[in-house]
Amino acid sequence: xxxxxxxxxxxxxxxxxxxxxxxxxxxxxxxxxxxxxxxxxxxxxxxxxxxxxxxxxxxxxxxxxxxxxxxxxxxxxxxxxxxxxxxxxxxxxxxxxxxxxxxxxxxxxxxxxxxxxxxxxxxxxxxxxxxxxxxxxxxxxxxxxxxxxxxxxxxxxxxxxxxxxxxxxxxxxxxxxxxxxxxxxxxxxxxxxxxxxxxxxxxx
Numbered sequence: 001x002x003x004x005x006x007x008x009x010x011x012x013x014x015x016x017x018x019x020x021x022x023x024x025x026x027x028x029x030x031x032x033x034x035x036x037x038x039x040x041x042x043x044x045x046x047x048x049x050x051x052x053x054x055x056x057x058x059x060x061x062x063x064x065x066x067x068x069x070x071x072x073x074x075x076x077x078x079x080x081x082x083x084x085x086x087x088x089x090x091x092x093x094x095x096x097x098x099x100x101x102x103x104x105x106x107x108x109x110x111x112x113x114x115x116x117x118x119x120x121x122x123x124x125x126x127x128x129x130x131x132x133x134x135x136x137x138x139x140x141x142x143x144x145x146x147x148x149x150x151x152x153x154x155x156x157x158x159x160x161x162x163x164x165x166x167x168x169x170x171x172x173x174x175x176x177x178x179x180x181x182x183x184x185x186x187x188x189x190x191x192x193x194x195x196x197x198x199x200x201x202x203x204x
Contacts, residue, residue: 002082006189009159035131063089076188
């Protein structure tokens with residue numbers, strides 16, 4: 001189970017101010033390209049699940065496959081069943097344009113085996129739903145790993161701060177206090193990035 005605090009920032013100005021406030025604690029920045037897949041007959045979405053391939057950097061230096069299911073978000077805290085593993089990016093990247101190639105990776109992938117056996121994705125296979133880019137700044141702040149996201153959809157850009165933690169209420173309180181100290185506006189996130197992508201519009 002992945003548990004995260006998710007706080008939405010209203011605009012680029014708030015994102016820039018938070019990045020500046022966190023800059024002494026900066027660890028690294030990831031440039032991510034995210035692509036999502038469902039069964040051709042909706043085998044995953046009908047069970048509130050989705051398969052994601054995430055590629056890192058302009059040269060696809062890494063690919064992480066994630067199977068997420070039964071996501072719930074309330075009061076700025078997200079809980080979702082998640083399974084992750086690395087895939088060879090040279091083998092995985094062509095699957096974005098031709099999802100049928102994912103079937104060739106089943107034998108060496110725990111997640112793709114689950115998609116086939118647990119979710120019943122048949123010979124017709126998976127379809128790519130599209131995706132979006134994300135620039136993620138990672139910060140080590142007061143014992144937490146804080147992630148500051150700029151997510152670029154075809155229909156606009158959103159900004160969010162996340163923190164994966166086993167103590168979400170405590171982490172949320174710490175982040176809210178820090179944002180208040182810095183005078184940075186925020187709101188509790190009400191939907192995952194994937195849900196926003198599928199809705200085709202930014203939240204008001």
